[in-house]
Amino acid sequence: MYRIIEKQDLTPAITLMKVDAPAIARKAQAGQFIILRLHDQAERIPLTIADYNRDEGTITIVFQIVGKSTEELATLKQGDSILNFAGPLGVPSEIEDYGTVVCIGGGCGVAPIYPITRALHQAGNRVISIVGARCVDMCFFEPEMRSVSDELHVVTDDGTKGRKGLVTDPLEDILKSGSKIDLVIAVGPVPMMSAVAKLTKTYGVKTIVSLNPIMVDGTGMCGCCRVSVGGTTKFACVDGPDFDAHQVDFEELTKRQRTYKKEEQVASEHYHQCACGKE
Numbered sequence: 001m002y003r004i005i006e007k008q009d010l011t012p013a014i015t016l017m018k019v020d021a022p023a024i025a026r027k028a029q030a031g032q033f034i035i036l037r038l039h040d041q042a043e044r045i046p047l048t049i050a051d052y053n054r055d056e057g058t059i060t061i062v063f064q065i066v067g068k069s070t071e072e073l074a075t076l077k078q079g080d081s082i083l084n085f086a087g088p089l090g091v092p093s094e095i096e097d098y099g100t101v102v103c104i105g106g107g108c109g110v111a112p113i114y115p116i117t118r119a120l121h122q123a124g125n126r127v128i129s130i131v132g133a134r135c136v137d138m139c140f141f142e143p144e145m146r147s148v149s150d151e152l153h154v155v156t157d158d159g160t161k162g163r164k165g166l167v168t169d170p171l172e173d174i175l176k177s178g179s180k181i182d183l184v185i186a187v188g189p190v191p192m193m194s195a196v197a198k199l200t201k202t203y204g205v206k207t208i209v210s211l212n213p214i215m216v217d218g219t220g221m222c223g224c225c226r227v228s229v230g231g232t233t234k235f236a237c238v239d240g241p242d243f244d245a246h247q248v249d250f251e252e253l254t255k256r257q258r259t260y261k262k263e264e265q266v267a268s269e270h271y272h273q274c275a276c277g278k279e
């Protein structure tokens with residue numbers, strides 16, 4: 001069992017949990033993920049590691065309530081335990097001194113981009129960060145991102161914080177300005193990563209995205225997380241989650257993400273009925 005030693009509501013829909021998992025914390029690196037299971041009847045939830053503390057032996061996860069399982073996870077309190085917590089999984093992000101890098105986090109993707117940004121900053125890069133959210137109430141980790149960035153841009157869809165617009169707006173300004181950008185790395189919703197890839201391709205700037213397709217086992221056996229990259233099939237759980245953004249087939253990924261929409265809705269409705277004692 002893995003004890004939750006801290007719980008924090010970052011926004012009304014986004015929750016942070018610090019979990020006691022010393023064996024994972026010892027090995028975790030930026031860009032990797034864990035898969036958790038609340039109890040023996042629960043589905044597996046893959047979540048990118050938002051932070052780790054080797055001294056404390058903790059792993060921080062940040063998640064948004066998007067369906068039945070994340071809703072159930074959010075009901076846990078500090079002191080409660082999670083049955084299974086497996087990791088670190090996936091290939092760590094490639095961290096080196098590239099020169100100037102732009103780190104982009106959108107929505108819940110701000111959490112996983114944070115340890116990557118920190119590692120790139122520590123490696124000596126000049127880091128320009130862009131964080132995006134729907135509105136001010138969905139913004140989080142701004143101080144954390146500011147502390148590991150040489151420059152930070154905040155955008156919201158409705159303009160309630162920072163600049164009104166999308167993450168691609170400040171990105172386009174930076175690329176247009178002619179400053180030499182050696183690498184762009186983006187984590188967030190698929191449409192956001194796709195838009196970033198499209199833009200940077202026109203400027204010929206190497207871009208990495210961290211993909212979060214549907215996963216089951218997280219060890220390369222089930223094939224659920226397959227993505228087409230450069231015309232070949234890759235498994236995000238063992239070959240990724242980081243891939244060359246200009247090689248990813250985002251159209252196919254978008255379709256695959258919708259595969260279980262109906263089942264997810266049914267599970268969510270059933271969960272609410274049970275929670276209300278109507279079953």
Ligand code: FES
Binds near residue numbers: 215221226236237
């Ligand atoms: S999650 Fe099963 S192969 Fe990747």
